[in-house]
Amino acid sequence: MKSKKIQNDFDDMMDYDNKNNKGESDLNLDTSKNIDSDILDNKNNQKKYTNSDIDTEEKANQLRSTNNSRSSDSKFFAIRITGGQENIVANVIQNKINSKKIDLYSVLILEHFKGYVIVEAPDSNIAYEALYGIRHVRGQIRGDLPFSDIEKYLVKKPVVTELNIDDTVEVIAGPFKSMKAKITRVDYEKQEVTVLLLDSPYQIPVTVDANYLKKTP
Amino acid sequence: MPKELACKNCKAITIGKVCPVCHSTDLSSDWTGIIIVFNPEKSQIAQTLEIKTAHKYALKVS
Ligand SMILES: [Zn+2]
Numbered sequence: 451m452k453s454k455k456i457q458n459d460f461d462d463m464m465d466y467d468n469k470n471n472k473g474e475s476d477l478n479l480d481t482s483k484n485i486d487s488d489i490l491d492n493k494n495n496q497k498k499y500t501n502s503d504i505d506t507e508e509k510a511n512q513l514r515s516t517n518n519s520r521s522s523d524s525k526f527f528a529i530r531i532t533g534g535q536e537n538i539v540a541n542v543i544q545n546k547i548n549s550k551k552i553d554l555y556s557v558l559i560l561e562h563f564k565g566y567v568i569v570e571a572p573d574s575n576i577a578y579e580a581l582y583g584i585r586h587v588r589g590q591i592r593g594d595l596p597f598s599d600i601e602k603y604l605v606k607k608p609v610v611t612e613l614n615i616d617d618t619v620e621v622i623a624g625p626f627k628s629m630k631a632k633i634t635r636v637d638y639e640k641q642e643v644t645v646l647l648l649d650s651p652y653q654i655p656v657t658v659d660a661n662y663l664k665k666t667p
Numbered sequence: 668m669p670k671e672l673a674c675k676n677c678k679a680i681t682i683g684k685v686c687p688v689c690h691s692t693d694l695s696s697d698w699t700g701i702i703i704v705f706n707p708e709k710s711q712i713a714q715t716l717e718i719k720t721a722h723k724y725a726l727k728v729s
Contacts, residue, residue, distance in 0.1 A: 524711040537671075537701065544703050544723060555710035559701035560726070570710055597711055603700075604715050604726070 524555055524570050526600055527577045530589040533565035539586050540567065547580060554580045560603050568600065610641040610660035619645065619663040626656065630666070673698035673725035680723045688720050700726025 531539050536559045543557050553576050558568040567587075571577040574591050581587050613619070617633045631645035634655055641660040646653040672694035673679070674686035680701070681687050686694065703723045707713040718724060 522709060522711045522714070524709065540701050540703055540723070547705050553706070555704075555706045556712050557701070557703040557705075558712060561699050570712055572709070600712070601715060604712060 523572045525594040526568055526570050527591045527594055528566045528568045531567050532586040535586040542584050552580050610638055618666050620666050621662055622664045623662040672696055673728040675728055678724045678728050688722055695728050698725035698728045
């Protein structure tokens with residue numbers, strides 16, 4: 451099984467080489483939808499411009515400007531690694547970046563992407579440099595991921611999901627700030643929570659924004 | 668490998684007893700996801716997560 455996988459990667463690479471020799475791809479065409487054209491494992495790929503390449507670059511620039519809602523120049527590359535080695539690979543990359551001057555912006559390991567490491571870099575060459583020669587890294591860099599694919603995993607889980615009836619909480623914002631309270635109702639949809647203020651002589655229920663509350667042990 | 672703990676306050680991962688980023692001692696062994704930030708000014712992920720200090724962080728700490 452394993453060797454078959456590697457063979458497939460190798461075939462992909464060869465496939466890429468063939469394309470590259472025809473001058474059809476440029477690894478900096480980050481907005482290209484053609485994943486194969488973004489494969490990085492090729493050092494022959496260093497800028498031999500022909501007229502058609504320049505055309506492609508112009509196209510890429512246009513794509514870039516229409517696609518440029520993001521302010522940073524970050525690109526995100528997912529690379530397959532041996533499953534279960536995510537933390538180790540991340541640490542090895544960290545040591546490498548700290549000892550060499552590689553302009554990598556970040557390394558991301560997502561629970562939802564088992565067997566992958568995502569690197570954030572200004573371009574694929576830097577991502578390649580950061581990963582080159584690292585054990586457990588399998589396969590090669592393919593096209594970059596849009597930030598929106600990653601962003602959803604970064605969004606902090608709303609506080610409300612952790613709140614339940616009868617929980618004791620502290621109010622951390624709003625007019626009742628720093629009061630202790632007990633939850634009597636949770637509206638998960640609206641992210642609103644009704645609480646009884648424990649410090650108040652009259653335990654009147656008040657409804658507050660879930661994000662104003664912090665669970666107390 | 669020494670046990671890595673994540674700061675409940677800023678999510679920084681450490682093998683020490685004190686968070687090297689915010690100096691909290693409220694650390695947890697129950698964390699998932701990793702983001703290692705090398706360049707907080709340029710990293711879009713760091714900006715999204717409001718991470719200002721280059722370091723290794725957990726994405727989720729409980
Ligand atoms: Zn901290």
